[in-house]
Amino acid sequence: MKVLVFSIGPDRYALPLAALARVVPVAELKQVALAPPYVAGLLDLHGEPVPVVDLSQLAGFPRQDTWFDTRIMLTDYPLPGGGSALLGLLAEHVMGVETLDLAALRETGVAGAPFLGQVASGPDGMLQLLEPGQLLPAEVRAALFPQQVRA
Helix, strand or coil: CEEEEEEECCEEEEEEHHHEEEEEECCCCECCCCCCCCEEEEEEECCEEEEEEEHHHHCCCCCCCCCCCCEEEEEEEECCCCCEEEEEEEECEEEEEEECCHHHCECCCCCCCCCEEEEEEECCEEEEEECHHHCCCHHHHHHHCCCCCCC
16 A cells, blocks of 8 residues: 655654545645644635644644645545545655555554554554544534534
């Protein structure tokens, strides 16, 4: 499986390319009042507002600096009841595309962060899959996608 590899804090993570709509450079974001700290803001994508989640803050790390390899990964976020909406994932360091052997994936056995999936060990250390559909609690999903989500 082809994955896009990036870092959250000191660790490496991956998002399946099949889950990505596109990857864009960091842009100025409009702040969202009263949103949780991990909601970085709204991206203006050709006139459409796209919510962006700061993956470092979501994982409990402090807000990171913007680097030359910081990117916003746009994913088709699955909505309850079917359909999807674009969700931006702010990653501090995007490293590139790798091929991940599905047979190498193992369950972590650690609960508490449902958006973190299986892990694989390789020559560059451990790599953990991100589960985009598990990123947002129901109340945050409803606030960010009010037109698409019925409470």
